[in-house]
Amino acid sequence: MNKIKLVAFDLDGTIADTLPLCIKAFRMAVQPYISQTLSNDDIIKTFGLNEEGMIRKVIKNEYWKQALQDFYPIYMKLHRFMCPQPFQGIRELIIQLRQNNLIVALVTGKGAKSCEITLQQLGMNSYFDRVITGNAERNTKHEALNELLNVYHLSPSEIVYIGDTISDIMQCKIVNVVCLSAAWNVDNSVKEDLERYNPGKVFHSIGGLSEYIFEHLQ
Known part of the structure; x- marks a missing residue:
């Protein structure tokens, strides 16, 4: 990678x-x-x-x-x-990523309006370089990731996507992007499924995810 x-x-x-x-x-x-x-x-x-x-x-x-x-x-x-606040540690992680000159994007299935309400409520409007929201007809996350690759002239091995579902893993596979599975808020059966579909890339804490990312910046 x-x-x-x-x-x-x-x-x-x-x-x-x-x-x-x-x-x-x-x-x-x-x-x-x-x-x-x-x-x-x-x-x-x-x-x-x-x-x-x-x-x-x-x-x-x-x-x-x-x-x-x-x-x-x-x-x-x-x-x-x-849901007045984000998960503990997520703000700090994003701030650290930005301090290390990484591009930080948000790719969600949510509509633009509900996404805006959530970012406003969490006080995170200014945390992302680019926000790409969802579609009424189909899951378009792989298209959104492709857009990021093109806009920032990156290869798939230079970006990672952090999501909490099996469909996130599948969408990433379409464009050869590594999916890091967020398992800090899912039940055990979902954790097992994530481990099965994405072995070695499932993170049970934001701290563990953070360590992984910063190791891959060296």
């Missing part, structure tokens, strides 16, 4: 514990417009798309637009008490 020049982060579950918040806000926004009750799993299956795409998966009629409009104020209100 070449010396790392760019570190791209996922947002939900990697930078902050926003997943319970995403699930609750989504359920509150869509439930008035559908007859069935959504389980957490039903909602999690829509992840990877932005909010428009997620909502359109469960509301098949025109009401999806109203549900989407309802989503943002609910999300903003819940954010203040459900």
Whole structure:
């Protein structure tokens, strides 16, 4: 692996514990417009798309637009008490990366508006050199990583992506980028899956991840 020049982060579950918040806000926004009750799993299956795409998966009629409009104020209100801060140590890691002249990007499946609400709430608006948000039709993280390679004229071995899901590993493989799996907020069965799909690249603490990255800057 070449010396790392760019570190791209996922947002939900990697930078902050926003997943319970995403699930609750989504359920509150869509439930008035559908007859069935959504389980957490039903909602999690829509992840990877932005909010428009997620909502359109469960509301098949025109009401999806109203549900989407309802989503943002609910999300903003819940954010203040459900997830006021990022994970401990993540700010410090990003600041250190930037002090070492690394490019730091954010690549998320979230929509632009919810991403902006989250960065504002966490006080992290100015932490990233580039923010690329999600798509309503499909998971576009590999395209976002490709965009970073082109914009900064880097080879795949000069960038790493930090994310907490199997799909993050798969998206990275498409563009030959190393995925560093963030396992500091996942349950044991997910940890086992990450270890199976990404052996030797699963990190159980932000400190462990930090050590790995700085070793690869030498």
